[in-house]
Amino acid sequence: MASGEDGMDDSVSLTKNSAGEVLLEDKKHWKILSEYLKEKDENLLVSLREEAPSEDKSGCHQLEVLNEWRKTGKLCDFALLVGDREFPCHVAVLSASSNHFGYLCRYYKEDATPEEKRYGPMDDEFSADIIIQLLDFSYTGRVQMTYETVDDLSMACFRFQFNRLLEIAPDSFHEIWKT
Template identity: 30%
Template structure:
């Protein structure tokens, strides 16, 4: 029986190997055929259609174009006039771009760069050449930055590229505080602006930045945009704006002072700060928080030398001492969660039982009960437990 099983296994392995070889051979054969077809195209041999773009002529084979493009498939396989014409004019197209697309159809090779990507995406979308469209989308996703994310989002809308639009909007939401200060933000129309300012995922330090963005957009062309004041400032969640900022900055803004409806929004925001927690919950959307923007820093705790705790800020490459009232530990570990650093384990003369906690925002220290068994040289991580709050797991 063992011999039979071994024989069957060997036969199965051979078949798999043969299938792989066949696939590679098929690929080489298809590549060879398309290489011959491309040479015939370049020589004008057996070509049965010529694409005409701004006076330039591109001979091709209908069957190849139809196989690569649903647009050309419909054109050549239905009763459209072009199905019988030897020449087909492509209006509103660029000769260089059509040449690149034809070359891709025959060779599966194309160079996408910053100079041609928009034109290629437009043509690939129009002529329904999906692989090129996908390559353009991937290229543009890699080019998104603060100066162009809004423009790329608009382009994605026009070209029906939801994946690209989502990537551009994700970037905008994450880098909102940089983008709204640039000129591209000021060119948005009111519909685009309000759509973006309503998003819960905008990353801000405070709601006052949403207010600042809204007022900046209004003042860029105050004569024509003043009529949109209620609509635009309605995107600001005034209950989330600090009472001091509301009274000193917002109420003093001339645009708001001259508009009773906007003034009413501000007063509602100030009243929010006087409400109980139960009453605040009833306000719903107007008091829904945004995504918070944080500075990420690298902290140092413990070590064998009696030095102070420190953190490193990558933003400005500076080190800052952290006042620590507790004795230093050796072979400890630290976990960061929700603006608190939890320091566990480690030892001085004996293993330390307690867990020391440092609140980054309040710059304050406190202690909690540590692991049941004190130990050093341990590892720990923060984990969101499905049924409970976040927990610290030690191993």
């Protein structure tokens, strides 16, 4: 893995704003996700190419379309439950980012009942905001963090095995705020 002067992978962008929020971006996310979709869910990839045919190298447009589909529920085949909120998503996208969900959904059946197409509720584990951050990363390759949320986000990454996010983050998520 190539590293920059700060020891971070060159495919990672880290931006801190004046409010203390940090945006961590994985520039390899589309490549990783599209390779996974080719292997695991060719139908979703075909639908995506029909709606967003001009594939740029970074896949930004394709990621935007997928994220919009998540937000509107288009072609979603799974949901995460937190409290009284339900977050629709695509099994293949979630599985590409999370080894936990990849393993859990390995034997997922398309003809499963609606109850079988849900995970949760996760009320006691993580807040809806943390789950949204993990979904945002899964769909965009970007995650916005604050000093106040970094511990919960880090724990959720370990719990659900978001290994790429753990790999690209500094050795300690808290290192982000040291200047």
